[in-house]
Amino acid sequence: MAFGETKTQPQTQTPEVVQAKKYDQNDVDKVSHFTPTICVSDSALKFTNVLYNLTPAELYEHAVKYEKGSFITSTGALATRSGAKTGRSPRDKRVVKDATTQDDLWWGKGSPNIEMDEHTFMINRERAVDYLNCLDKVFVNDQFLNWDSENKIKVRIVSARAYHSLFMHNMCIRPTKEELENFGTPDFTIYNAGKFPCNRYTHYMTSSTSIDLHIARKEMVILGTMYAGEMKKGLFSVMHYLMPKRQILSLHSGCNMGKSGDVALFFGLSGTGKTTLSTDHNRYLIGDDEHCWSDKGVSNIEGGCYAKCIDLSREKEPDIWNAIKFGAVLENVVFDDYTRLVNYADKSVTENTRAAYPIEFIPNALIPCVGPHPKNVILLACDAFGVLPPVSKLNLAQTMYHFISGYTALVAGTEDGIKEPTATFSACFGAAFLMLHPTKYAAMLAEKMQTHGATGWLVNTGWSGGSYGSGSRIKLAYTRKIIDAIHSGSLLKTEYKKTKVFGLEIPSEVEEVPSEILDPVNTWSDKNAYNETLMKLAGLFKNNFETFTNYQIGEDNKLTEEILAAGPHC
Numbered sequence: 001m002a003f004g005e006t007k008t009q010p011q012t013q014t015p016e017v018v019q020a021k022k023y024d025q026n027d028v029d030k031v032s033h034f035t036p037t038i039c040v041s042d043s044a045l046k047f048t049n050v051l052y053n054l055t056p057a058e059l060y061e062h063a064v065k066y067e068k069g070s071f072i073t074s075t076g077a078l079a080t081r082s083g084a085k086t087g088r089s090p091r092d093k094r095v096v097k098d099a100t101t102q103d104d105l106w107w108g109k110g111s112p113n114i115e116m117d118e119h120t121f122m123i124n125r126e127r128a129v130d131y132l133n134c135l136d137k138v139f140v141n142d143q144f145l146n147w148d149s150e151n152k153i154k155v156r157i158v159s160a161r162a163y164h165s166l167f168m169h170n171m172c173i174r175p176t177k178e179e180l181e182n183f184g185t186p187d188f189t190i191y192n193a194g195k196f197p198c199n200r201y202t203h204y205m206t207s208s209t210s211i212d213l214h215i216a217r218k219e220m221v222i223l224g225t226m227y228a229g230e231m232k233k234g235l236f237s238v239m240h241y242l243m244p245k246r247q248i249l250s251l252h253s254g255c256n257m258g259k260s261g262d263v264a265l266f267f268g269l270s271g272t273g274k275t276t277l278s279t280d281h282n283r284y285l286i287g288d289d290e291h292c293w294s295d296k297g298v299s300n301i302e303g304g305c306y307a308k309c310i311d312l313s314r315e316k317e318p319d320i321w322n323a324i325k326f327g328a329v330l331e332n333v334v335f336d337d338y339t340r341l342v343n344y345a346d347k348s349v350t351e352n353t354r355a356a357y358p359i360e361f362i363p364n365a366l367i368p369c370v371g372p373h374p375k376n377v378i379l380l381a382c383d384a385f386g387v388l389p390p391v392s393k394l395n396l397a398q399t400m401y402h403f404i405s406g407y408t409a410l411v412a413g414t415e416d417g418i419k420e421p422t423a424t425f426s427a428c429f430g431a432a433f434l435m436l437h438p439t440k441y442a443a444m445l446a447e448k449m450q451t452h453g454a455t456g457w458l459v460n461t462g463w464s465g466g467s468y469g470s471g472s473r474i475k476l477a478y479t480r481k482i483i484d485a486i487h488s489g490s491l492l493k494t495e496y497k498k499t500k501v502f503g504l505e506i507p508s509e510v511e512e513v514p515s516e517i518l519d520p521v522n523t524w525s526d527k528n529a530y531n532e533t534l535m536k537l538a539g540l541f542k543n544n545f546e547t548f549t550n551y552q553i554g555e556d557n558k559l560t561e562e563i564l565a566a567g568p569h570c
Ligand SMILES: Nc1ncnc2c1ncn2[C@@H]1O[C@H](COP(=O)(O)OP(=O)(O)OP(=O)(O)O)[C@@H](O)[C@H]1O
Pocket: 268, 269, 270, 271, 272, 273, 274, 275, 276, 277, 288, 289, 306, 307, 308, 309, 310, 414, 461, 462, 473, 474, 475, 476, 477, 479
């Protein structure tokens, strides 16, 4: 039976919590007020000691005592290391192809779903479970996804490290005591045996890492990577399957709301500014990375934020800075051995240093994390070529064109192996997480924007005055002013002119932003180089879009034609 249709289907293969152990203050391994043993009907699961939904304090104790490289920083965060993998491994993400997923999912060129068969999944599952069974303890988290109470998903995460348990404690929605008592059977389970590799001689394997998703079994297995983002984004993939089946659009976006109830969505690939720009001291934070847009409005999927912290500064990003306190997980940062002061400029472990904290750590988080229909849809691109304007207003067809293109310069580190910015296209600003064909999500977005009258914007948070290497990144302060003008509505009132090639509408002025930077040609000293670079980027866009020219978007062909015409002309 398909996953999306079996919300309350009882499941035999996941463990069920039956009995609580005694609380013992003298031993860190037993200091748990609520440590149930697990009763399993799946004979493969024989976890001896289950540490169930521990508190942050308990998880700190386990991490510091048993996990090499775990320390408490000067602000009280738990600093830890993810091992050899410090970013996601998209080339090792596999999905079981069966009778249902064969027709439902996006496969083949451009798709993130690398196929595997059921038998191989079971081999990897057995390997993960055998590894977890060998440990003298496992951590189990029972939590929720999605703040929309009617579409909440129950997730269970079985992991080997306190770091992973605390990470998910922060990133998923934390159940109340009552909700936990009545938790019942999870809708989805992750077995994270990340410290243990897959067997490279197993069919389909191409490395010692494999992240395997089996939709019908409602399970994911992780082998050979301890990077915690795999769990978060693995569950996001699951939501990208489940929610559209309920006519709910799942989005790789940040989201916030003004005092007057105006909601903005921030789309963009990794490192383009979703977290930075949705965390805005003057607005309510709904979420920084994963949302749903239903008939009722928007809802955050997660219970926490996962902020990049390379070069983090107290002045530029005060709310994120202050969230890095007791309870927050700091991944792969470097700190002074004695003072435990973190050096956020240090990239020696990775560029992709991260902080995971519960959303309540942001003072103006909106709890529950839900809001009305969006007024503005902001597409963020970090343009390493430096030719896209800092801001342009988009019509619906242009919004769809840029949403489907999903352009950015991938910023170093979040995906394993990428070390410096390169131009990249990722459909729906998150192809790595899509389960269905991109045009399915695009059609839903178009329909929702049209119905609710949302305005689309393209904001370049990348380079100005030249490409990466010669120009410089647009000042965050300017980008914030641009975003302020979008939120307040003042940007709708100014004059616009249309750029050549991309046909983008650019404003003549934005409050407190130097007008000369608004048209990027002004910022380049070498105008020929600018024109060449512009043409080059336009060519890349056209090339990329060719794969989509044979698909219809939405009910009527008119929109499809408009979208095709909304790209660059050269
Ligand atoms: N003009 C700018 N606008 C936005 N961010 C900027 C700008 N200049 C520099 N930055 C930096 O770029 C980074 C943006 O990262 P952010 O965490 O917001 O990415 P993200 O879109 O949330 O990615 P992910 O999906 O990987 O979490 C931050 O480190 C921020 O300080």
